[in-house]
Amino acid sequence: xxxxxxxxxxxxxxxxxxxxxxxxxxxxxxxxxxxxxxxxxxxxxxxxxxxxxxxxxxxxxxxxxxxxxxxxxxxxxxxxxxxxxxxxxxxxxxxxxxxxxxxxxxxxxxxxxxxxxxxxxxxxxxxxxxxxxxxxxxxxxxxxxxxxxxxxxxxxxxxxxxxxxxxxxxxxxxxxxxxxxxxxxxxxxxxxxxxxxxxxxxxxxxxxxxxxxxxxxxx
Ligand SMILES: *Cc1c(COP(=O)(O)O)cnc(C)c1O
Numbered sequence: 497x498x499x500x501x502x503x504x505x506x507x508x509x510x511x512x513x514x515x516x517x518x519x520x521x522x523x524x525x526x527x528x529x530x531x532x533x534x535x536x537x538x539x540x541x542x543x544x545x546x547x548x549x550x551x552x553x554x555x556x557x558x559x560x561x562x563x564x565x566x567x568x569x570x571x572x573x574x575x576x577x578x579x580x581x582x583x584x585x586x587x588x589x590x591x592x593x594x595x596x597x598x599x600x601x602x603x604x605x606x607x608x609x610x611x612x613x614x615x616x617x618x619x620x621x622x623x624x625x626x627x628x629x630x631x632x633x634x635x636x637x638x639x640x641x642x643x644x645x646x647x648x649x650x651x652x653x654x655x656x657x658x659x660x661x662x663x664x665x666x667x668x669x670x671x672x673x674x675x676x677x678x679x680x681x682x683x684x685x686x687x688x689x690x691x692x693x694x695x696x697x698x699x700x701x702x703x704x705x706x707x708x709x710x711x712x713x714x715x
Contacts, residue, residue, distance in 0.1 A: 695711075
């Protein structure tokens with residue numbers, strides 16, 4: 497737990513339009529409680545099972561974000577309570593989230609994950625796939641989904657200039673997408689990018705949500 501770093505990041509964010517998603521994967525319920533008592537309400541988990549185990553043990557006003565890869569058959573476990581899903585990267589997954597959200601009588605906020613890294617292992621849509629998905633959505637509206645923006649993970653590298661260019665690409669793609677598909681939609685406004693090692697760069701490049709774990713939870 498590093499409340500000093502936590503406080504420092506919160507201070508930095510006051511002068512920006514970004515918010516902090518505290519990434520609590522692999523952290524105990526007790527550690528999350530401490531962060532909650534320090535004032536944090538938005539937490540991100542990357543695995544469904546871990547999320548569904550922790551959620552009932554923690555306060556109800558926590559907003560849980562699913563930030564990791566999501567399999568269709570697991571959507572049903574989180575649909576009743578999840579506040580945002582950052583990692584939507586296919587039409588099939590979007591349809592499944594819609595179906596489960598409808599059943600739970602909810603509208604679930606989602607981000608579309610974009611492939612911005614050099615590595616081929618990372619999940620996410622390319623620009624063409626993004627446009628195909630949004631064209632399809634225009635033809636087949638999903639009222640229990642609210643698309644609120646884009647998410648990306650930069651290459652895992654020490655080369656921060658490379659990372660900056662990837663964030664810049666995501667911001668540009670967001671602006672294009674906003675103009676083409678969401679011009680009159682005030683909800684489409686989020687760019688989820690930046691982690692412990694690169695969140696400052698991400699903010700400079702237009703991030704609205706940084707996902708930070710180790711920097712605030714490690715000693
Ligand atoms: C773990 C994780 C983070 C946070 O990483 P840190 O380097 O610990 O800040 C952010 N986003 C995703 C998708 C993650 O899985």
